[in-house]
Amino acid sequence: MKRYRQFEPVLVSEFKAAEWTHPEHNHNHYEFIFIVRGRGVHVINGHTVPYQSGAVFFIGPEEYHYFEIEQETHFIYLKFTDAYSHRYAADSGVLTRQLEYLVKSRETHQHGFPLLAADLLTVHLLFQVVASLKHDAFANQDLIWYQLLGITTILVRNMPELQTDGSRSRDLQAMFCYIHKNIYTPNLLKSQVMAPHFNISPDYLGTYFKRQVGMTIRAYILRYRNTLIRQRIAAGRMILKEIADEFGLTDVSHLSKILQKDHGA
Incomplete structure (x- = not known):
């Protein structure tokens, strides 16, 4: 299996593709992936997840994935390393804990994050800000970090939560x-x-x-x-x-x- 390695602390990419050209792969970094427009299938750790406009995915190191594009897809990628997140960990307190929580919840990565309309709008705007900073991610890494924390906060509150009554799942x-x-x-x-x-x-x-x-x-x-x-x-x-x-x-x-x-x- 191909492995991609990233040495920069943070990278942002935005592109459109009618056909996916990368093999199934893993990497040494984390990836937030936002689908601006398009339709297809995302295969994560062997799990098939249909996607459409507004889909959000989070991929951690050692997880493997690829896309099967059915309709031309507009992607925004936010990729960062442990070194990047650790750099800000002490200063971001509770919000960094949210990121650690998201990183560890591998089971959730395999299903994507279905968002309510209001949260989807906010996430879309945050990714647009991230994309606007892609021309010089190194110089803008402080600004990108705050957008990353905002995205993380919204994704975490949309993850499976404990129920509040006697029907709590044992899942x-x-x-x-x-x-x-x-x-x-x-x-x-x-x-x-x-x-x-x-x-x-x-x-x-x-x-x-x-x-x-x-x-x-x-x-x-x-x-x-x-x-x-x-x-x-x-x-x-x-x-x-x-x-x-x-x-x-x-x-x-x-x-x-x-x-x-x-x-x-």
Whole structure:
């Protein structure tokens, strides 16, 4: 399978195509893809997703995809690397958490983001702003970052959410959504707290998750949290005390023990 590599922190491209010329591929960066006009099929990780004007997709590293164009399609691509997102992570706070949440929710990537009319209009305008900055993405990377966060915020609030009544789904995606949203609040990730949100018992929650994912829910939470922590450390923009506080850990020594245990595993 072909792999595309991007070395620039952020790139923007806008083009029209009547035929898709790229093979099935993956890459080392992230991609927001907006369909301004057109119709066809987007194949993501083997899943076939019909698209039309206004469709939005998000593709992460290692995911593979290609398009089958049925009607000439106008694309806007916003492509960025980990280095780009980490550069702004400490300064963007909660909004960066939204991006991390979106990045991790791979299951959602495979289905696209159906948007309500008002959100679709806003996303369209944000992508138009992004496209207007494509002539010099490097000089405009600060401006592009704010548009990226705006797009992310809208996509996240259109992702599958937990229901508010007794009909809450036990669907795995809803569990991922809950974990990713509450990763900064350890008390909300205890089985006895999570289970009522899915209208099931704590014991069944653990059994169901392990059967579907192949690891315990605690192991998944620890792996996800430790990945985010290591990203914070690698970015070099936060001291360990700040990272520990962000994730609700008692102190820096607690953080160090987590990383040592994770490294030893």
